[in-house]
Amino acid sequence: MMEGVLIKVGMADLNIADEGAVLKTTGLGSCVGLTLYDPRLRLAGMAHIMLPSSDIAREGQLNIAKYADTAITELLLRMKNKGAITERLIAKMAGGAQMFAFMGGSDTMRIGPRNVEASKLVLKQLAIPLLSEDTGGNYGRTIELSSQTGMLSIRSVQFGVKEI
């Protein structure tokens, strides 16, 4: 039994959990923490997305957990391999902040909102409903998803803990 076991998801990383384990990723700024949950199987998945699209990748070996398009698709695949069904899945997300305000605001500076937009678009394409989100703002977040309940808990320095 893995009741309450904490599974850490790093930056540009993804993982799945069941049997009561909790997925956690820390220090989300402009990155988006995207979670999928199958309530029937009590199966949870989490991706720490850094960039909106793998189209901009220039790396030789693509880290598919890094980009919204490839990460969400891979997360879905991994969950399906564990028996999840797309129609049952619900998505939640947090992060996508704009940590620093700059005059002009180049594309790079708007990366948080762009990560959120890109993630939503991918979810729409995969026909997975976004149940709730806590995105935007100018502050960092640490999130935990319980595979027991599907509850996403979000902690920030300014606002403490909230659950969605």
Next chain:
Amino acid sequence: MNLFRNNADIKLDVLKEVGNIGAGNAATALSTLLNKPVDMAMPQVNFLPFEAISERVGGSEAVVVAIFLRVEGDAPGNMFFIINREPARRILQGLLGFDAAENDDYSELELSALNEIGNILAGSYLTSLADFTGLRMSPTVPSLAVDMAGAILSYGLLQFGTMGDDALLIDTTFLEGPQEAEGHFFFIPDPESFEKLFRALGVPI
């Protein structure tokens, strides 16, 4: 990174010197500002996995005071001056001459003072670097955040993000007295900037 295939040792040494010269001048500026000695550790230059970069300042969730600015010009990059809350308080106390508020909120005056410190430090770092390399380098207006280190530093890694999962960090630690880390100066040149830095300093590519 392909650029480091040849003469890697020389190149890393040159980047250490970049950190040395830049942060050396910034330390002098800080020392003048606070009217007390500020020491500096030997710069560390490493390719680090993204996760490991926030470990340098206490971990992804550690709350830090960070001043961030973009370096613009011939060799663009990201620059952070990062201090933990306690040393930030001491710096403000030294600078403003009165005790900063006990709670975690900073007053307008304190925020503006921290921003100005960032401005002065980054300015002296970049001026000396520009003199040393002959490259044009100027800072944008600094921006301040008090938040989780991971959330803050990820901003400086976006340029490297499209290329891999590591970034090259030039890290110089400021010391107040021999024992305690006062703050970190992070310079993360954009991947494209290294070739320009090396050429400017006559390092064979």
